[in-house]
Amino acid sequence: MKKQFPSHIYELSINVRATWQAQSTSNAGSNGTNRLMPRRQSLADSTETDACSGNIAKHAHAQLAAEYLEAAGCSLCPACKARDGRRAAALTDQPDAKNLSIEWIVRNCGLCDTHGFLVTAKNASSDGSTEARQRLSKHSLIEFSFALALPERHAETIQLVTRVGDSKDEGQMLMKMTARSGEYAHCVRYKCAGIGLDTDKWRLILADEEERGRRHRAMLLALRDGLLSPQGALTATMLPHLTGLQGVIVVCPSTGRAPIYSALQDDFIPRLCALESETCIVAPFETIDTFNAAMQDLIEYTHPALPAACQRPSESTAFARNARDQLA
Amino acid sequence: METSSLTWLAADYHVPATYSCRVPMSSQTCALVSPSPGPATVRLALIRTSIEVFGLPYVKRVLFPHIRAMSVQIRPPERVAISPQVLRAYKVENTTETLIEAPVSREMAHAEGPMTIYLEVPLSLREPFSQVLSMIGYWGQASGLAWCQSIQIQAPRPEQCVRSLRLFPEQVPARPFFSCILSEFRDPEVAWEEVMPMIGAGHKNPLRLDVYVWPLALSQEQGSGKLYVRTSFAD
Numbered sequence: 001m002k003k004q005f006p007s008h009i010y011e012l013s014i015n016v017r018a019t020w021q022a023q024s025t026s027n028a029g030s031n032g033t034n035r036l037m038p039r040r041q042s043l044a045d046s047t048e049t050d051a052c053s054g055n056i057a058k059h060a061h062a063q064l065a066a067e068y069l070e071a072a073g074c075s076l077c078p079a080c081k082a083r084d085g086r087r088a089a090a091l092t093d094q095p096d097a098k099n100l101s102i103e104w105i106v107r108n109c110g111l112c113d114t115h116g117f118l119v120t121a122k123n124a125s126s127d128g129s130t131e132a133r134q135r136l137s138k139h140s141l142i143e144f145s146f147a148l149a150l151p152e153r154h155a156e157t158i159q160l161v162t163r164v165g166d167s168k169d170e171g172q173m174l175m176k177m178t179a180r181s182g183e184y185a186h187c188v189r190y191k192c193a194g195i196g197l198d199t200d201k202w203r204l205i206l207a208d209e210e211e212r213g214r215r216h217r218a219m220l221l222a223l224r225d226g227l228l229s230p231q232g233a234l235t236a237t238m239l240p241h242l243t244g245l246q247g248v249i250v251v252c253p254s255t256g257r258a259p260i261y262s263a264l265q266d267d268f269i270p271r272l273c274a275l276e277s278e279t280c281i282v283a284p285f286e287t288i289d290t291f292n293a294a295m296q297d298l299i300e301y302t303h304p305a306l307p308a309a310c311q312r313p314s315e316s317t318a319f320a321r322n323a324r325d326q327l328a
Numbered sequence: 329m330e331t332s333s334l335t336w337l338a339a340d341y342h343v344p345a346t347y348s349c350r351v352p353m354s355s356q357t358c359a360l361v362s363p364s365p366g367p368a369t370v371r372l373a374l375i376r377t378s379i380e381v382f383g384l385p386y387v388k389r390v391l392f393p394h395i396r397a398m399s400v401q402i403r404p405p406e407r408v409a410i411s412p413q414v415l416r417a418y419k420v421e422n423t424t425e426t427l428i429e430a431p432v433s434r435e436m437a438h439a440e441g442p443m444t445i446y447l448e449v450p451l452s453l454r455e456p457f458s459q460v461l462s463m464i465g466y467w468g469q470a471s472g473l474a475w476c477q478s479i480q481i482q483a484p485r486p487e488q489c490v491r492s493l494r495l496f497p498e499q500v501p502a503r504p505f506f507s508c509i510l511s512e513f514r515d516p517e518v519a520w521e522e523v524m525p526m527i528g529a530g531h532k533n534p535l536r537l538d539v540y541v542w543p544l545a546l547s548q549e550q551g552s553g554k555l556y557v558r559t560s561f562a563d
Binding site for chain 1: 342344345346376379380381382383384405406407408409410411413414415416417418420426427429431436438439440441462463464465466470471473474475476547548550551553554555
């Protein structure tokens with residue numbers, strides 16, 4: 001049955017079990033050898049399993065989100081326009097860097113607003129040549145877990161490949177790379193209510209609801225694409241085969257944390273479905289097309305909610321109203 | 329600040345994937361992790377999350393005096409596996425103070441069983457603190473996703489909780505318990521401005537460091553990974 005999502009969303013989570021064949025999207029370096037090491041993670045059940053870092057998933061999502069944001073006409077800061085991964089922190093080299101503020105960044109860059117940034121604090125130099133700088137930061141609104149292979153359901157094949165060395169003298173060199181296949185448990189959480197806000201103080205900066213909606217749609221589009229078309233390292237020659245995608249989308253319409261539950265557990269879909277309530281809408285999917293249909297509904301019909309602290313009194317939650325009443 | 333009648337809240341967190349709570353003073357480029365967050369991390373998470381739920385003025389005036397002074401107990405998950413990971417990260421270059429990309433090593437933990445946070449709160453503030461506990465969504469880094477499964481009124485069993493070495497009982501069977509440095513608020517009177525510092529204002533460090541011991545004994549070493557299993561200090 002098709003799930004009806006609420007028009008406004010505070011937060012959503014996606015808990016999936018994705019089946020990838022012959023992938024090498026996240027690796028642990030070569031350790032000075034000619035073998036590219038796969039990423040491994042010890043699990044609490046004393047097994048060791050294959051893993052893909054959340055960093056690489058977030059990096060790929062940010063690249064895709066930047067494209068969608070530009071296509072939707074959302075502004076990006078000069079650093080994000082150039083796809084500089086440091087985002088607003090890269091602007092500290094600019095001559096007018098002292099004018100940087102959280103308000104300017106959130107208003108003028110959809111990617112810094114959604115994926116977060118960190119401009120580190122700096123003390124003034126003793127000779128007065130450089131000024132002090134206040135720390136500016138925003139936490140990412142989208143969070144990716146490590147993707148962990150199910151211990152009994154993954155395999156690895158070593159592939160011998162040739163590579164051209166750095167210079168002509170080095171000639172051709174042999175490298176060992178791994179192609180890994182398996183079912184991977186992966187969780188993503190997206191706090192859309194934080195769009196356009198200074199989330200350190202939960203203060204609304206971007207009051208333009210249409211712009212908030214455009215940024216929200218760009219995030220969802222990139223999220224959908226990232227799961228339907230896996231990205232990461234070595235995809236130029238080892239693009240993974242996606243052969244299965246099942247899981248649950250959980251949506252919180254008002255202040256609340258969308259539950260996340262690991263797909264390492266075989267019963268993760270019924271357990272999450274059992275949490276369904278008015279404040280927790282659960283949409284399970286078993287195939288890539290049902291996942292796509294659910295995401296399409298979210299993209300077309302939903303809008304980011306405002307957090308309780310930023311709402312008008314008539315719209316806010318009972319807790320936030322009580323808090324305000326106590327202060328008054 | 330009302331402290332007449334207090335009650336314990338116990339919040340169980342499911343940590344579905346890996347998480348990484350860095351040990352204070354361990355290098356950011358070679359980060360060691362603890363199996364659960366420390367008391368200062370819990371207090372800071374309460375402040376951050378309560379601002380999200382109730383807004384800054386209410387937190388500063390009503391909740392913060394309790395958050396800085398309340399008793400916090402942490403029961404780690406039943407089993408925790410820790411393994412090092414090589415990752416690409418940005419780090420601040422010392423001389424120029426610019427960000428550069430570099431490979432770093434950071435341990436990541438994977439847990440089985442819930443992690444429980446116990447707070448001793450005034451009865452009158454039980455509901456707001458319950459809501460704040462239910463809203464905490466990660467521990468350590470943002471990739472350390474967590475979900476609050478349940479909140480109950482329940483007192484902690486100290487022998488199952490993380491404990492400062494200074495308060496460690498004398499009669500405990502010798503075991504390879506996990507221990508490391510953790511941070512805690514300097515005292516129950518830490519000021520709001522010390523926790524939320526502004527540039528140019530010279531405030532004292534609101535944190536102090538102490539050695540803590542976990543009721544987690546080393547059970548297995550596997551390559552560079554280690555597995556710890558919860559073992560009560562009383563057993």
